[in-house]
Each structure stands twice: as C-alpha cells, then as structure tokens.
Amino acid sequence: MAKARIKSTASVQSNNLEKFRRMATVIQDSNDAITFQDLDGNILAWTRGAELMYGYTEAEALNKNIVDTVPVEYQEEALEFIKALKRGELVPTLETKRKSKNGNIMDVWLTNTKLTDGKGKLTGIATTERDITGRKHSEASLREKFRELEYLREGQIALSERMRGEQQIALLGQNILSHLVPFTNSQIGAFYSVNDDKRLQCVSSYALENKNNPTESFAFGEGLVGQVALEKRALLIEDVPPGYFHKIQSSLGQMTPRPLLICPIIFENQVSGVIELGSRPLFTEHQRAFLTHVSENIGIAINTTNVRKKIQTLLDQSQTLNEKLEESQVQLKIQQAELQKASEHKSAFLANMSHEIRTPLGAILGYTELLRDPDLTESERNGFIDIIARNGASLSVIINEVLDLSKVEAGHLSLEYLEMRPAAIATDVVQLLNESAVKKGLRLELKSEGDSAGSSIISDPTRVRQVLLNLIGNAIKFTASGSVKVLSYSAGDSWYFEVTDTGIGIPEIQREKIFEMFVQADETVTRRFGGTGLGLALARKLSRSLGGDVTIKKSVPGEGSTFLFKIENHPERQNERSKTVSYPEPTPETLKGKRILVIDDTPDNQSLFSHYLTKCGALVEPALDGKTGSDKALAGQYDVVLMDIHMPGMDGYTATTRLREAGYTKPVIALTAHAMGAIAEKCIDSGCDAYLSKPVHAHALIAMVHQYCSIVP
Amino acid sequence: MFEISPEMLKVYLARRTEDIATLKMSLKSNSILGFHQVGHQLTGNARNFGFPTLEDLGDRMETLSSKDLHYCGPLLLAEYSKWLREELAKTK
Numbered sequence: 001m002a003k004a005r006i007k008s009t010a011s012v013q014s015n016n017l018e019k020f021r022r023m024a025t026v027i028q029d030s031n032d033a034i035t036f037q038d039l040d041g042n043i044l045a046w047t048r049g050a051e052l053m054y055g056y057t058e059a060e061a062l063n064k065n066i067v068d069t070v071p072v073e074y075q076e077e078a079l080e081f082i083k084a085l086k087r088g089e090l091v092p093t094l095e096t097k098r099k100s101k102n103g104n105i106m107d108v109w110l111t112n113t114k115l116t117d118g119k120g121k122l123t124g125i126a127t128t129e130r131d132i133t134g135r136k137h138s139e140a141s142l143r144e145k146f147r148e149l150e151y152l153r154e155g156q157i158a159l160s161e162r163m164r165g166e167q168q169i170a171l172l173g174q175n176i177l178s179h180l181v182p183f184t185n186s187q188i189g190a191f192y193s194v195n196d197d198k199r200l201q202c203v204s205s206y207a208l209e210n211k212n213n214p215t216e217s218f219a220f221g222e223g224l225v226g227q228v229a230l231e232k233r234a235l236l237i238e239d240v241p242p243g244y245f246h247k248i249q250s251s252l253g254q255m256t257p258r259p260l261l262i263c264p265i266i267f268e269n270q271v272s273g274v275i276e277l278g279s280r281p282l283f284t285e286h287q288r289a290f291l292t293h294v295s296e297n298i299g300i301a302i303n304t305t306n307v308r309k310k311i312q313t314l315l316d317q318s319q320t321l322n323e324k325l326e327e328s329q330v331q332l333k334i335q336q337a338e339l340q341k342a343s344e345h346k347s348a349f350l351a352n353m354s355h356e357i358r359t360p361l362g363a364i365l366g367y368t369e370l371l372r373d374p375d376l377t378e379s380e381r382n383g384f385i386d387i388i389a390r391n392g393a394s395l396s397v398i399i400n401e402v403l404d405l406s407k408v409e410a411g412h413l414s415l416e417y418l419e420m421r422p423a424a425i426a427t428d429v430v431q432l433l434n435e436s437a438v439k440k441g442l443r444l445e446l447k448s449e450g451d452s453a454g455s456s457i458i459s460d461p462t463r464v465r466q467v468l469l470n471l472i473g474n475a476i477k478f479t480a481s482g483s484v485k486v487l488s489y490s491a492g493d494s495w496y497f498e499v500t501d502t503g504i505g506i507p508e509i510q511r512e513k514i515f516e517m518f519v520q521a522d523e524t525v526t527r528r529f530g531g532t533g534l535g536l537a538l539a540r541k542l543s544r545s546l547g548g549d550v551t552i553k554k555s556v557p558g559e560g561s562t563f564l565f566k567i568e569n570h571p572e573r574q575n576e577r578s579k580t581v582s583y584p585e586p587t588p589e590t591l592k593g594k595r596i597l598v599i600d601d602t603p604d605n606q607s608l609f610s611h612y613l614t615k616c617g618a619l620v621e622p623a624l625d626g627k628t629g630s631d632k633a634l635a636g637q638y639d640v641v642l643m644d645i646h647m648p649g650m651d652g653y654t655a656t657t658r659l660r661e662a663g664y665t666k667p668v669i670a671l672t673a674h675a676m677g678a679i680a681e682k683c684i685d686s687g688c689d690a691y692l693s694k695p696v697h698a699h700a701l702i703a704m705v706h707q708y709c710s711i712v713p
Numbered sequence: 714m715f716e717i718s719p720e721m722l723k724v725y726l727a728r729r730t731e732d733i734a735t736l737k738m739s740l741k742s743n744s745i746l747g748f749h750q751v752g753h754q755l756t757g758n759a760r761n762f763g764f765p766t767l768e769d770l771g772d773r774m775e776t777l778s779s780k781d782l783h784y785c786g787p788l789l790l791a792e793y794s795k796w797l798r799e800e801l802a803k804t805k
Contacts, residue, residue: 392791399788403773462765586714604725604758612715646753673757694757695768698715 033129036115041066041082044124053131055101066127071099088122090114098129107136148286155183155290156297163301167312169193172305173204176275176298181206184287186261186277192218192225193273193302200225200274220271224262229271234263234292238282259283263291267299272306345516356398360391401534404466408541415545417573420461422495423448426488429468437476442484444476449489457495457569463542464567467550470539471499471563479503479560497565498553505557515540515550543567586702592617594709595637599629599655600644600671605694609642612698613705626650630658638666639709643688645672645679653686660687667708671696717762723804725762729797736774736790745782748774748789767796 027034033050037043046061054061054069070078074097081091094110108129115124162179166172173191181189189206199217218226228235237260259282265273275291275298277283367384370376376384407413430446437444468486475484482502489496506514515536540550547568555561596618598609603624610620621636623629626643627650633641641659645652656668670683670691683691690704717725732751739747755771774789 389791389795392788393795396788396792399785400773462769602754602757604728604754604762607721607724608758608761611717611721615714673753695760698761 030128033131035061035066035127035129036124037066037127038124039082039086039122041078045126050129053100053106053129054098060101069098069100071097071105074098085122085125090125095132106131107133148289151286152290152293155179156294158183159294160297160301163298166301166305167308169302169305169309170203172301173273174206176301177204177206180275180291180294181277184261184277184279184283184290185281186279186283188278190276191273192229192276194229194271200229224260225274225276228262228264229274232264232266232269232271234261234288234295236261236283236288261288261291263295265295265299265302267296267303272299272302357395360394363391364388364395398534401538405534405538405541408538408545413542413545415460415463415573417458417460417570419456419458420464421456422459422464422490422497422567423455423488425461425465426468426486426497429465429472430486433469433472433476436473437484440476440479441481442476442479443482444472444484444486446486446488449487455490457490457567458571458573459495459546459567459569463546467539467542467565468497468499470535471497471550471565474535475499475501475503475561475563482560493569494548495567495569498562499565500560500562502560505559505561506552506555507557511552511555539565546570584703584706586616586699586706588615588617590616590702590706591709594618594639594705596620596705597623597629597633597636597638597641599623599626599633599641599647599652601625601647602644605644605671609696609701612701616702616706618705626652626655626658630655630662633659633664633666634662640705641666641668642705643668643670645670645683652688653682656683656687669704669708719804722762726797726800726804729793729800733790733794733797736786736793740782740786740790743782745777745779748777748782748786751793752777764800770796 028047030047030049031052033053034045034047035043035050036045042065043061043063046056046058050061051057056064056069067075067078067082077096081094084091090112092112094112096108096110098106098108100106109132111128111130113126113128114122115126117123159176159179162175163172166175173193177189177191181187188208190202190208191204192200193203195201195217197217199219201217218229220226221230224235224237239258259279261277261279261283263275263277264271265275275295277291367388371381371384371388404413426446426448430444434444472484472486479501480503484502485498485500487496487498487500536550543550543565547570548566550566551564553562553564591613594617596613598606598613598620600606600609600622601624606622606624610622613620621632621638623632626647629641629643630650643652643656647655650658652670652672656670659668667689668687670688671694672679672683672691673694680691689708692701692704732754735747735751739745752771752774755767756775757771759765759767759771770789770793773785774793777785777789
C-alpha cells in the first residue's frame, strides 16, 4: 500500500516535472518577450522572444536593469512602476515604449505577473512583452485616413455651402476660388467656364497680380488649360519656371508660386470648366485628392447654375409675358367698359334722337296734311306754315349737328382760316339770339374787355360762330330767370369768350361727361329741356380742331355756370385766297383794254367775273358752254380765256384740249371748285396754263389775269 | 372796289328762286342731280356775293347721297327756302 502510494507520489512528481518542462519550452519559444525581474528591476530571466525583440542576448540582458531597455522619456514611468511594485502594488497591464539594442523605439504591451517565494512573499515579477509597433502604425494610418476623409467631408460641405443658390457663373467661380485657394493652401487661382462658343473663358480669379490677363479664353487643347479640358485629366506641374506665373502679391511684397495644379471640372462626362491653382508649398496628396473629389460637385454646381440661369431667364420671360397679358386684359376690360358705355350712350342717343326727330317730323307731316283742307282761312294756313317751318328748322339743326360731328370724327371737317374779328362775331351771335333770350325774360349782355374789340385773328369764323351759337344758345336754354353774359377778351396769342348764365348749373361729377357725344347731364335734363346731347360735344370738337378748347370755368348747381371758349390765332394757316396782302392792289387800269373771254355756264359766275374784270378796265365777253366758248376763242382775239371746268355738254377739259389741238396759244386759266391734286393736274394736262379755285377771290383773279395778259406768246 | 352792287345782289337772289325750283323738281323726280348742281354753284360763288353760310349749305347739297335724298333733301330745301325768303325780305 505504502509502496503503491510512493509509486503514486513519484508518478505525480514525474507528471509535474513534465508539465513544467513543457511550460518552460512554451515560454522559451514564445514570440513575445518574457522576462523575470527582481523588485529592483534587475533582469533575472530573458527568453528567446526577448532576444528577438530587443536584440540583446540572454547573457547581455542578465547584466541589465529593465530600465536600460526603456527610452529616456519613459524611464520615469518605469521607475515609478518599480517603486509601486516594492510597495506590493502591481500594474497588471501597461502600454508603453521600449528601446531595442539598436536604438529602435517600439510600442509594447506589457502583462505583469507577481513572483513569490515558498512563503508567498513577493520577490519579483514576470513580464510578457508584445511588440505592437505594427499595430500602432496601422492604427495611426487609419486615423490619418479618417482625418483625410474628415478633411474631404468638411471641405466638401463648406464648398457646397459656398456654391449653393448662386445664379451667376462668375460669382459661383469667385465663391469656389474663395474656398478652394485657402483650403488647399494655395495662394492664387483662376476659374474657367465653357462659354457659348465652346471656349474656356476665365470668369473668376483669386489674388492674381493682373486681373486683365485671365480674361483671355482657350479652345479645347489650347495651352495647359485647354489640354486638361481636352484630356479630362488633372495636371500637376511641381516646378513651374519663375516667369510662367502671375506673381502672388500683397502690400508687403510679392512672390512666385512653384507648383501648378490644373483640374478639369466634369459633369456627365462633359467638361464644363477648369480650375487652376498656384501654390508656394507643394500640393499634398490630400489636397490633390480633394480637388479631384470635388470637381464633380463643382461640375454639378456649374450645371445647376446654368440651368438656374436658363430657368430664371424663362421665368423672367414668362413674368414679362404675364405682365403684358395682364396689361392687355386690363386694356381689354377698359375697352370693353368703354364699348359698353358707348353702346349705352348710343342706345340712349338713338332713343333720344328718335324722339327729337319724330316730334318735329310728326308736326311737319301733320300740319302738311292739314294744309290740304281747302276751307282753311289764310290766318290758319299761315299759322300751319309757320309751325311746319319752325319744326323743319329744328330738324335741320339736329341733322347739321350730326353731320358736323360725323365730319369731325372722320377727320373730314374742312376749316377755312380767315382774318376775322372775334368780338364782331360775338356781337352777331348775341344779336341773333337776343330775341329768344327776351322771350324767356332773360338779359343777354355782351362785353368786350380792353382794346381788343377791333382786333382780328386768323381762325375759321364759321366754326367760331357755330361754337358761340351753341354755348350762348345752351345758356339761354338752361336758364329760367336772370341773365346770360358774354365776355370777350384776348390774352397772348389766344382769344377767349366766357359765357356766364344764372341757370341750373352742372354738378361736379357731370362736368366732363356733358362733353361726351350723346350725353346730357342726366336723363331729367333731357326730359325737361330736350336736345340731342350733341351740341357741347360738337362745340368742344370744333374748338379743339381750331387749336382751342371749350371748358367749364365754374359751375354751381342752382346758381349757374361759366363756360370758357378759347381759340388760338393761327396766322400760319391763313388760306391762300384770303391773303389779300399777297396780291397787288388792283386799279381800274390794271386790265385796261384787255379782252377776256369768260366761259362758264353759270350766269352768276358770268356776272361776278365780268364785274371784277370790268372794274379793272377789261373788256369781257361771255360764253355759256365749252363748245361756244372754244369757237369764240378760235375766232376772236382774246388776251386770256377763263375756262370753267364743270359745265354741261362740253366741259372745260375737252374745250381746252380742243383749243390746243387747233393751235390756240393764248393763256387759258381754269376755274374749278376743287383745284387740287388730280383735278389740278388734269387741268394742266388738258392744256390750261393755270387754275383758280372757286369761290374765286377777286384780287387773286385780277392778279392772275394781269400776269397772263403780260405774257406775249 | 369789288363791292357787289344792290342790283347784282338782286339778280343773284332772283336766280336763287330758280334754284328752289330746281331742287323741288329734283325731289319730285327723285333725282339727286338738282341738289348736286345747285350745291356746286353755291359752293362756287355764294361767298363772293357775301353769303359764306350759304357755302356750307351748298356743300351739304353737293355731298348729299341718293339714299339720304328722301329724308335730307326736303330739309335742305326748307333751309334754303327759309334763307332765301329772309334775304329777299331784306332787299325789299
């Protein structure tokens, strides 16, 4: 039994020895360095792994303290470790640095284990050391990679912020350079964009010495910029010759950059621009990578800017079109409103005109029928005739107004500018209307101010008279009691008439309305006073045709109104026939002894021309048609033939042509109502020497006849 | 120097009664011709005899259209007749 136990104990001991032997082999063969140190750090054991790691042999190591394998900057840490160990405190693991025999510094990971004697007293430590330099380098490399990614990310975000929302390519380029140049540690830069001519145009620059030069453009393949665009590849030139670059300049001085980096900007495989950067230091790999990385984003930004610009242009065009459309719609609405208003006025006018025309027409027709009664007394008959005449006159006024207005509207109103005395016309009109004023119990007064009573101006007396008749007639019509006063005066080149009444007055709101065609102040006025509503419209249009106006100077409802009629003096428009000064004053001797043949079918003209000519000493013979006249001319000895054009039978053209064809050489002067344009030309073509317009002005006739009498053919 | 003598004026006005007859005939025959003829004469010489307003009446006669003859013709005739009556009355 004891023997068996001894055998068993020996077996156990044998097993333990084997176990220790194996463990020692593992320790000795481990790639990690395993060392034993006493409490002072003296090295007690040094494995093969330690030899490989540190380069010291076991023999060399056993003479060293562990502090000898620690770099100087970590020795303090090592000594503190030993002090702590002596106090019984162990740092189980530690990452630190160690120094090999050849001086290499290693990153190491230490695992410490206490060594004790048989009584459990601490005698030293066993340390397993692993070289983690490679791992640390990998970690550093990863961190560097991470920093690069962070650099790219931050740079990209900042660049994107800079590029956001920009609509002008030059400003976009400026923003890009403002970010890229400092970010890549460059000092100068230029930004090229592909223009409409497919050339690379420099649109922005950064800190260039001369900003004019970069405005030049490059074709694809032309220069370095063009070449980069053509090849779609970035170009880095590390050592650019000193004269190549624009200098980097500041107030402190200037320097020449060395490396040049030219990078294409590509969007959807198309070059949309090029960025050129110059730097003093060399470009780092990160910077170059960054540029390559962001070029696509810049390409997108350029494209976005171009698209945005196009969209903005389209929006602007659309906006303009919308505005025009809105304007057209407003105009259309205005026109529609005006048309509607005109239509309403027209309807009202037609209703009113219908009444205004039917009333006198009814009277005329009715009383005409009554006149058929053979039993009427003479007094009754005359009374009916008066009624018919009065209503006829009333109708005539209406029709004349309509015709005049239509002439003005169509621009066919003929004006005859003559020398006239406005005050005299006012006197005539006042005298004419005085009877109707008296019948209503009104005082009609005329006053001419200053020394203008005898003054004359050049205007159309017929139209002035017409306007005055309307204004004064209206004043009488709309005044129940009191007076109508007419004031006539001149100021500067204009003449003024003021017609003031004590009538119904015109409310403020209707003061312009009453000058519109077919409009009266309101319907009650039409019912009370009648009328077509054309008078004032016509008066204003006529006055404006004469270069003046009719306006309301003052009006108070219930108290009366003052109308102001202004006309301007137009000496430059005086008709030729009224320029008496342009003809020499005729005398009884002017045509003395001259024989004049007057060919005119109108006895009135015959007597008139004969009157004018004989007063100047001429001998006049008449002929009442073209045939007789031309026969007389050919047979007789006349100094001048006056030839009417518009004659029954043979007209003036034919008669003149006949005379010329028969070899007649004496002067023939045509007389026609329309001596202008084609008719005047036809007169000359038929053989007339000259022509005069009817009504013929006496002085003009005498002057012309006298002129032709003195021509000896 | 060229004033129209009362005798000439008398003759002139007397001839205007012929115009009235012409216009009446024109209305009766429904022809515009008479109006154009008289209108033409009036525009040609009424002013010379001292009647500028008659020139305007003559213009309206001369430009009268056939379609207006039925309505405007009688009115023009009435206006012309009234004017003539008044002028003849002045000469008496």
